[in-house]
Amino acid sequence: MRRGKFWKTESGLAFFFLLPACVFLLLFMFYPIVYVILMSFFKVNKLGDLVGFFGFGNFRFMFDRPEFWQIIVRSCVWTALAVAVKTGIGLVIALLLNVDFRGRKVARGLVIIPWASSVPISAMIWQWTYNNDFGLLNHTLRTLRIFGEPPIWLAEPRSAFFANLWVDIWCGIPFMALVFLAGLQAIPQELYEAAEVDGATPFAKFRFVTLPLLSNVLTVATLLSILWTFNDFNVIYVLTGGGPGTSTDILITYIYKYAFQYLRFGPAAAMAVITFVILLTVSILYARSYFKGGGVY
Amino acid sequence: MRRRNLYFVYPLIVFILLVLLFPFFVMVSTALKPLEEVYATPPHWIPRTIRWANFGDIWAKYPMGAYFKNSFIVALGATLVNMAFCIPAAYAVARLRFRSKSFIMYLILVVQMFSPIIVVISLFKIIARLGLLNTLLSLILTNSVFTLTFSIWLLGGYFRNVPKEIEEAALIDGCTRLQAIVRVLLPVAMPGVVTTIIYTFITAWNEFMFALTFIQSMDKRPLTLGLYNFIGRWTVQWQYLMAAALLALLPVVILFFFIERELVHGLAGGAVKG
Numbered sequence: 001m002r003r004g005k006f007w008k009t010e011s012g013l014a015f016f017f018l019l020p021a022c023v024f025l026l027l028f029m030f031y032p033i034v035y036v037i038l039m040s041f042f043k044v045n046k047l048g049d050l051v052g053f054f055g056f057g058n059f060r061f062m063f064d065r066p067e068f069w070q071i072i073v074r075s076c077v078w079t080a081l082a083v084a085v086k087t088g089i090g091l092v093i094a095l096l097l098n099v100d101f102r103g104r105k106v107a108r109g110l111v112i113i114p115w116a117s118s119v120p121i122s123a124m125i126w127q128w129t130y131n132n133d134f135g136l137l138n139h140t141l142r143t144l145r146i147f148g149e150p151p152i153w154l155a156e157p158r159s160a161f162f163a164n165l166w167v168d169i170w171c172g173i174p175f176m177a178l179v180f181l182a183g184l185q186a187i188p189q190e191l192y193e194a195a196e197v198d199g200a201t202p203f204a205k206f207r208f209v210t211l212p213l214l215s216n217v218l219t220v221a222t223l224l225s226i227l228w229t230f231n232d233f234n235v236i237y238v239l240t241g242g243g244p245g246t247s248t249d250i251l252i253t254y255i256y257k258y259a260f261q262y263l264r265f266g267p268a269a270a271m272a273v274i275t276f277v278i279l280l281t282v283s284i285l286y287a288r289s290y291f292k293g294g295g296v297y
Numbered sequence: 298m299r300r301r302n303l304y305f306v307y308p309l310i311v312f313i314l315l316v317l318l319f320p321f322f323v324m325v326s327t328a329l330k331p332l333e334e335v336y337a338t339p340p341h342w343i344p345r346t347i348r349w350a351n352f353g354d355i356w357a358k359y360p361m362g363a364y365f366k367n368s369f370i371v372a373l374g375a376t377l378v379n380m381a382f383c384i385p386a387a388y389a390v391a392r393l394r395f396r397s398k399s400f401i402m403y404l405i406l407v408v409q410m411f412s413p414i415i416v417v418i419s420l421f422k423i424i425a426r427l428g429l430l431n432t433l434l435s436l437i438l439t440n441s442v443f444t445l446t447f448s449i450w451l452l453g454g455y456f457r458n459v460p461k462e463i464e465e466a467a468l469i470d471g472c473t474r475l476q477a478i479v480r481v482l483l484p485v486a487m488p489g490v491v492t493t494i495i496y497t498f499i500t501a502w503n504e505f506m507f508a509l510t511f512i513q514s515m516d517k518r519p520l521t522l523g524l525y526n527f528i529g530r531w532t533v534q535w536q537y538l539m540a541a542a543l544l545a546l547l548p549v550v551i552l553f554f555f556i557e558r559e560l561v562h563g564l565a566g567g568a569v570k571g
Contacts (some may be wrong), residue, residue, distance in 0.1 A: 013474070014393035017385035018401075021445060024382050028420070028442040029408065035419035048422045093313060101306050109554065110314050113321065116553035117418035120521045121542050124528065125320045128327065128535050136323045139340045173317065178557065179565050220565050224410075231412040234505050238525060252414050259418045260510060272415045281412040287403055290566045 001167065033276065039269035046263040056272035062162055065207060067246060068254075068271075075230065075250040078165060082229045085169050087222055090176025097177065098184045108181075115174035123238035126167045130154050130239075157247035160240050164248050167235045172228065183217030216292065223286040251275055328352070328539040335536045338486050351540040358534075361541060363516050364523035366500055367433060368545075371519055374437035375444065375501035382441070383448040383493065388478060391448065391456035392464075409446040413439070414436045417510055424511055436519065440501035448493045451563045453490025456482065492559045499549045499556075520545045 040058050042050040063067045097108050114122065129137045141150045151159035187210065195205045233252050236242060240276040242249035242257055249257065251271060259268035322342070327335060331348040334341070355361050389395070392401060413420075422441065429435040459482060467477040483490060508522040518526065524545060527538040 010393050011395040014389040014395040017389035017393070021382040021386035021449065024442060025408070025445060028423075028438060029411070029416065032416035032423060033411075034418040035422070036416060038421060048418070048425075096306055096310055096313070099303065099306050101303050101310075101533070107310050107314065112554070113550060114317055116550040117321075118521060118548050118549060120503070120505035121545055122320065124524060124538065125324050125542055127528065128539065129320050134336055134340050134535075136326065136340055136342065137319070142339075170317065170320075175561070175564075178561050182558075182561055182565070208457060217565060221368045223565060226344065226444060227410045232483060233412075233414055237509075238505075252412060255414055256417070256506075259421075265418055268418055270420060270545055275412070276415045278416070280407070283407040286410065287406040290406060291403075294523055 013213040031276045036269050036272050036276070039265060040273045042266065044269065046265075046293040048265050052209035053268065058266040059274075062270055065150070071246070071249055071251055071254050074161075074248075075252075078161075078168075079226055080251050082165055082168050082172065083222060083225045086225055086229075087218070089169070089173050090221075091180050092208050093173065094184055096182050108178075111177055112174050114170055115172075115178075117143045119171055119232075119234040120238050122171060123167055123235045126163075126170075127154070127239055130163055152168050154240055157244055160244065160248045164236050164239050167239060168229060168232050171232075171235065172225055176225065177216060180214065187213045206270045216289065219289045220286065223289060224284060227254030227282055227286065230279070230282075298350055304527070320548055324539045327536050328543050330536050332534070332536060348536070351536050352544070355537050355541050355544075358537065359527070359541070360515060360518075360523070361544075364518055364520045365545075367517060367523075368519040368521075370433050371436045371440060371504075372498045372501040374433070375440035376497045378441035379444050379448055379488075379497045380494065382445055383452055384478075384483075384490075386445075386449045387452035387456055388482070391453040405446045405450055409450065413443055413506060417506065421510055431513045431517055432511075434519060436501070436504070436507055437505045439511075440504055441497070444497045444500050447563070448497055451496060451559065452486075452489050452493045454563065455486045455492070457510060459485050489559075492556045495552050495556045496560065499552055502549050 015278055020292070031080070039048075041048065041054060041056070043052045043054045043057070045051050093111060097104060129135050132152040132155070137153075138147075138150045141147045153163040154160050191209050191213070192205055194207050230250075231252055232250075233256065236248060236250060236253045239255070240248045242253045246254065246257070252275065255268050255271045255275065258264050258271065326344065328351055328391050329347045329349070330344040330351075331346055334346070370475075377479055390398065424430055424439075425434045429438070461486060464477045464481055467481045468474070472480065503518075503521065504519075505521040505525070508519050509525070512518055512522060515526075520541075524538060524541055527533060527541070
């Protein structure tokens, strides 16, 4: 490249190419983040205008409510349970799909469908499925005698929580299964053969070959799953709207409720900032393990 | 693994598929039932009379045409805006050397994970101040912003895998940089471009929260919001909702199969590349 004018150099060109995307992101992603942080330290009226400095007032307002702490605990339980189950079931499915059986490709394709489907629309289908009188889930459970009398899923806080949780898990299983399957297929076959020569049992092969070589994939996928699960707005909003009351709200739906139902933008912004810090921490962990697994760029 | 001891695989796989596809069986079953069978107790799986008319009725009884059109405009608009910003940026991160590049890549990966909920409060104010509340443009803008970082990531990966020599040959032959990108790089990297387009299109098509927040009037609703408003009326006509859901899901589920492998690799990175 010729020297001289700024845009003729490589970094000048890069600057020009990156500028539009950066300006766009600055305007509609970073500026809103800064604005939310600002809001969280101000009194905000019902129209969302800043009307006076409030210091940590919004944060203190939330911290003083026992409900807020319940929701924090519930968000953690929600995330931990869902991610654990998704990882477990995903791993089982991946191990099954890694077996060379007839019809494997079809099975793999069918497993993907819950992920391919639109989450809010899936949640609507599940809402109908959970219907106590006309829904086919409880009908099936009754016919198979799994439950003597299955719960009215969405009507009562505890069962509604698990009903929501299951739909979130159901949406997340395919990604986990596929990512683990890709990880399994990257393990060289020779390692298993070597282990077999050494007389390893199937369990020993899993424990000492599969798991260690899968650990990186496990970390990346688990961190991603934590982010998605913690952020799952659609399932809860569509299925129960956080109800009955606020009994199935997690942090992310509670923020939305505070802002757009109660019109209390200040406390909502404070919770958004807390969420932002949590997500930022997990995202950085994710980015780190992503680059560790064979850095690109 | 070799073909042996396969007897345990089939029952397990069948069981897993029955569980995973359960709601879709429900959807198809309900979408084909007449009203009195939808509200029969106890419910049954196989409709006694199949009512195909459900699929016709929804177009007359609900503004399905408008929902589909709005979803299409939003998804297409978001894709175009996204690609306009994404292609040059992806080229820069894949091909050009500049200072603090690794930091920018790191930033892109981190930002990609932010939840729209964090910013929806302030974005609502910004959209209102721009006079864009209750417009499809507000959804085009927000959807393209929130898909941009991952698109750059995805497309950048493709550009990097195209041999540099092809472009250099074009430059030597007298192409300008721009011509080399448009005429040489983009055609070669077309699978990547298509993947990125499909990814953005699907994400915008499935988006719900921004539509819920920014759109008020019936005729501006995209599919997800339109279908959500089937519920919450006094009586829900579930057979219509399920028929509409089936139609709304079909195009994106099919498109998704073209990109699932790329998504897995883009999200999990070197960890699954072996």
